[in-house]
Amino acid sequence: PGCAAPAGAAAGSQPAQGEITGWSAIRLSQAIQSREVSCTEVMSAYLAQIDRMNPKVNAIVSLQPRDGLMAQAAQRDEQLAAARRVGRAVGWMHGFPQAPKDLANTVGIPSTQGSPILKNYMPKADSIVVERARKAGAVLIGKTNTPEFGLGSHTYNAVFGTTGNAFDPGRSAGGSSGGAAVSLALNMLPVADGSDMMGSLRNPAGWNNVFGFRPSSGRVPYGPTSEVFMQQLGYEGPMGRSVADLAMLLSVQAGFDARTPLSIDQDPAQFTRPLQRDFKGVRVGWMGDFNGYLPMEPGVMQTCTQALKHFETIGCTVEAVQPEFDMKKLWSTWLVLRGFFVAGIAGGMYADPQLRAQMKPEAVWEVEQGLKLGAGDVYRASMDRSAWYQALARLYTRYDYLVLPSAQMLPFDAKLTWPRSIDGKPMDTYHRWMEVVVGGTLAGVPVLGVPAGFGPGGLPIGLQVMGPAQADLSVLQVGHAYEQASGYTRRRSPLLAA
Template structure:
């Protein structure tokens, strides 16, 4: 990133006299979101960990707080909170992290500012490759695996100045929306620690909700950014297909079902992280070439007259736990409060066919990435049954079946495209159940209907995944038991900015994250 144009002594005087305006000279990549943040400086370690990411970034850039102070505050907080939730794993040695923080302070002192994440602690999801930190994928097979190359999203946050303190927990190979594995154990929900945190970015969502990270990355194939966002009252965004390049990977054309994205406690923080994650990379030829700096821009927008289609439970097709539909329909009033009109809408498509399409393409994708492990029978005992079922299912498919599923997927996209000729956005609940017992592998039934696979209870998220559309989880509130739920806001193809803007407007009306922090923090 850009160095400051002033000498060190002049820079100190410049910072002192011009405050936030100094950021414009230091790092244009901060964008208008950061420059608009006017939160006062920190008075305590508690102020540091409770701050939104953009305020923390500004404090560091202005040297109102040192990177060492930030690191100490976060590590002390992690030491107190993480044993209760088990969200951060492979935590690195304190002395080494403090040495990295000192180095970031020396860089600032010398006028070398790396970017908006300069000195901020980060813990990538344990599916993302990290040089120097084990990447287990939640599997005992990889419990000692040290990658030789960072994932692209990891490269980019390092370049923006982040310090990697460890990883966030994930289910084995990211399969299932319940974060447990035989390497690190189970991650507890931020609001009730004996309940499921969601997944597969469960560790990321809980670390974020409990203020152990300022922002978090995750990945999403079957709601893995959205579901844990809903279960932990934070924002999780599955971007448009190709928006955040996934890799480096040995296969760059068919792996289009799951990819990475940002999570945040505010939409502005999330958008800023997306501006770092997004952008074309020649190693992933299908990545989108639009300038990612747009996401660091203005999120305010007038939504008067905006039309929203409410998909709900697809006319009763999906079973829903009692209370979810009522809670989500109440949350729709917040969209009306900002000028939107909301009406019931349904795609012209067989939802059972959509599920069968999902099964085929998920089998195909999982088998493609893991068939090398499956080919070694001695490893089967170290793989959970759901992984073996997915791989075996994929290996049994014919090329004709896979191609037909791709055709069906294309027809589903077309049915949503036609809906977007009438509606600006589509909205539906994020999950079909509230957070459940952490000792339960997955819900066996919902509202009296049996679940025939380990992931059938997550069916509500597959529409956005199969269409490759931008989808944001926004908090929808809490049930009588104090358990959170979320809504999915879905936009047309590559309308990521529009989804962020509607989410931001909704956030200003609701403020669920700020008004309802986890009791662990008190």
């Protein structure tokens, strides 16, 4: 509304707002750059979708004033016109409305991390992924909701409240990229960024029937931060409604940055190429619940096992396999390293009694676990982590990919802080119910979260597809083929039809 028809468009041929927000991100970029639609039309369509959907789920927070966003969109139209006059290309995300996850720093928009301590924090510099999205032409419209400090795979906090699942707002959206996954599922964003320490790109993707990718360690530079060598458990990556969209966003996010010396120096343009390839004879190892070690809610294993047939459809062979590793040791390794990192990051706030009183109990517990550790504890955990990597490396000599569920249960009641049991087995920590994701994190390998269909009650669940170190493109290729064969994402949220 209020926008002239794009150059070359026939009168009355403008797409409806709902059509624009339903396009893939690849289609949207093509439409903007060919001037089939203007950036102001795109912004208007997405803001209307947010007005319609966000009150039902609370996924996007810190939404910026409409007038300012429309002015930025108009500026993108002017920039595109100027670039076309001189034959210059614009970025793939030119004119895209984007809402970075609220763990990422954003100049001009509060970066609260879901914490009352930081509710008014205005960063002086963007995170690298935000910086790259802006350079590619995105317009930042707000943030996506996250648990406090990103801790826990359930998106609620004392600043903005709870994010509801895209398929049932009374259920958890997962986390910590819950707001991002729900925004994608309900067409409020074309693509989304997220971050992942303990399944935060994988579980919410599975629980909202979209895709989330935890890339190889170093693929997407994490920073700027004051510590650039130790923090290798949690970092950022892309989410999308399709693997192809996700890959294009990864092409924007990836690439070496001198501020993060461990980032991978490979051309990110590799992720813009077609993802089709032949998978005849490719070997997939199904790790499942690690021979009954992990408790699973009834329906999860059945739904995920049925999804494996789609790998066979594309030509893969699938067989059950188990790593030669003590899974109890893997969990204790996880507790040590996570406590060490969280204490390092949040220990300063914990040391101030007034700030500590504003931290959620789970954050306090994590810091206290970390403060109990000695140097020897951390080094031994790092050695055990290395042994786990080697155990997987041996499996990768026999299998091209390893697959397992992305969560041990279906989306639970959003009123809960965290599940206290799974199938009758008590959970002894606030995150034990997500133990299934720690293997991918500790190995530092690329892991793609893909939909696995719908379990009892019609709620979504997902799979993790793990590849060898730095085989990011290969993992995206098999995920793309699986997506085409499965067709799970053709089933959309009932909220979209309401």
